[in-house]
Amino acid sequence: MTGWFLASLHHVVFVGLIVMLATQMALLKLDPVPVQRIARLDIGYGATAGLMVLVGIARVIWGEKGWAYYAGNHMFWGKMGLFVLIALASIRPTLIYLKWRKAQRKDGAFVPETKDVQAARTLVGNQMVLLVFVVIVAAGMARWPL
Ligand code: HEM
Secondary structure, three states: OHHHHHHHHHHHHHHHHHHHHHHHHHHHOOOOOOHHHHHHHHHHHHHHHHHHHHHHHHHHHHOOOOHHHHHOOHHHHHHHHHHHHHHHHHHHHHHHHHHHHHHHHHOOOOOOOHHHHHHHHHHHHHHHHHHHHHHHHHHHHHOOOO
């Protein structure tokens, strides 16, 4: 029962991450980019990613297979590596949104610069691609050794 609950939560949180990244990308295509909305969405995205880590750790501890199964599982470590890459790719967009928010507070007419919008789009796109690889590696992890 605990295994089922944690697995369901893990999948629901995954859907949440995808939806939030896709929405971020859509907002970055608006002209001008809605600064407050995207900054708020990014806080939600960070919290959801944090929840993913907690639920993932809970699955490792209280899931059906136990820590010993994952400790020697190369796909598990590959997945952790990909997750860290996603976290790293999310830092710069967050810093950009915070900078925009500060600038807009000072000057209500502030409009984000194209080079920042472009950089944020690229990094959000990179995170989406990495997430696809996370799912592929996750399927291998659950069936290890292949
Ligand atoms: C964005 C991040 C993540 C995504 C998209 C993701 C995705 C998935 C998916 C799709 C599965 C199901 C695999 C299958 O049964 O075929 C899974 C299983 C699992 N994930 Fe994640 N995951 C993420 C992060 C994490 C993290 C951070 C941890 C641990 C710290 C974790 C631990 C686990 C565990 C323990 C399982 C169960 C695998 C098994 O049945 O042996 N996940 N994950």
